[in-house]
Amino acid sequence: MKPTISTLLRWACALPAAIAIGAPAYAANPIRIGSVLSITGPASYIGDPESKTLKIYVDQINSSGGVLGRPLELVTYDDAGDANKARTLAQRLIDRDDIVAMVGGSTTGTTMAMIPVFNSAKIPFMSIAGSVNIIEPVRPFVFKSPHTDRMGCERVFSDMQKRKLTSIALIAGTDGFGTSMKEQCLKVADKYGIKILIDQTYGAQDTDMTPQLAKIKATPGVQAVFNTGASGQGPAVLTRNYGQLDMKNIPLYQNPGVASKSYIELSGAAAEGVRLPAAALLVATKLPENDPQKPVVVGYMQTYEKATGQPVSTFGGGAYDGLMMVVQAIKHAGSTDPKKIRDALEKTKGFIGTSGVVNMSPEDHLGLTIDAFRMLEVKNGDWLLVD
């Protein structure tokens, strides 16, 4: 009924009247936000919390009045971790679902496959995947909410520099994340004066890495070990083997992809003293009171844990940041025109999310600095904020 009445009114009335009466009639017309996530399949541990987060917050925004007086409608598809499928679903979001913006892309693989689709349809795409290649080079309609793998390397290297650990061993998983992060690390090592003496790899599903570690142990001059692989049980097995070979005098660094409570549980005592860079979300309750991120991360953590009964992950945090930035951009643009949302997104300044404080610019569609990463150390089976 309502659309008919509004159509009639628009036909019948003069322009000022139409605006006045037409506006409430449009209230039922939702703003559609699309999302393609890897909810099932091998990356389900990433896509599952992301999908839950988006749903919780879209519901919350709607129950407090929506955006621009209109409710949000979330259109979510599951790509099962398959890049081809992701691309098809992205096309469907544009052709059939009439979305104004997209928040999604759980993995770098699925994101990269969807980028051309959104960029040519001129729909803003807020990716929640890791690789620096998503925002480098800058594409007009592509944005990204979580830190990049390169920033992870830089944060680790700067901590090593501080501890005067300059000759290190690199060990990388052969999965997509591990290989990509290793490339980025090799690129920025010189900048921090880090020398990589030995470079090893392991398969994501390997159950024993003592040969690689024994080689590292036997390499003279190695002061620290840095692992860039994150998928599967690899990081936990690596840590256990590191403990088995009694390598405590060579500090072990892990990458941000490893940051979860289950890593400590699975690794057991061997994890003591391991350092890694992570988003503030992981140590939400341990942040000092004056930390600007504290209210945001504690709020997100409580909301998510109450709604799902599961512990938060940084992946869900990335989805929260992405959605909130898009919603803020719609408000700032005062419009649901995708191009105006894009322009507003690019002007995002001082947005405080779970990943850090975001200041975007036409040259930077991420807007985070490496300080957004907190350096954590495992102490007595829990994370300790180092600085």
Next chain:
Amino acid sequence: MSQLLQFVFSGLTVGAVYSIVAIGFTLIYAASDVVNFAQGEFVMLGGMTTVFLVTLGLPVPLAAISAVGVAVIVGILLQKLAIERARDASPVTLIIITLGASIFIRGVASLCFDKQFHKLASFSGDAPIVIGGATILPQSLWMLGSAVLMFLALWLFLEKTLTGKALRASAANRLSARLVGINISYVLALSFGLSAALGALAGILVTPVTLTRYDIGALLALKGFSAAIFGGLGNPVGAVVGGLLLGLLESVAAGYLTSVYKDGVAFIALILILLVMPNGLFGSKLVERV
């Protein structure tokens, strides 16, 4: 020297995992010429069920026994509901059925349990044993010992008991076996049930080292199957020796060559050996029978 010893210990640890998974393949193959690709799922069920029952508060031995029970039920159901109904189909069709069953079991497990990795405490602690500057975990010794025990038990069963002989007879010639009074349906259900039990036991033994998740079965099945082929499918000795050799090849390749190609090196060695000895190291009978 201590480095070589470390590579050997690593190889034995990984090899022990492959061996005890490979033993599970042996029994069903010996009874029915079917390679059961759902064997990895039995391994996963053993580990995951134990982990979940332990978190519910059950003591480990009780949880382990219950987990073996769960796997046996699933194994017999698989045989009764899927394999037996297609009994006139060719072995290839049956193998495809087991592949489908493995995907189904994995899916159900991801819903019943969860999608996270879990660990199980090692049976005798995590303090590594130091020998000649290299270290090995006590759990690896548990796995090696169990692999030998499981192999002995299986060998005795297949060679020395009437039921075991009936099992082999039903694979050799189903019609003749039936003519001499062997209950084929019972024998097959038995082989699936026992295989599931061996698989679940393997899962419980390897979980403290490999950790477990609903989808870990696929990889374990692949490696265990390679090990079984390596040693000669259907032969318990072959399963143990094949598994250990595959593990040693991998770790030596990772240690002395490069860790990037360690799986490649192991599989190339496997192919070379199979080219010279098409039935594997200990395989006696021909795979193709008319």
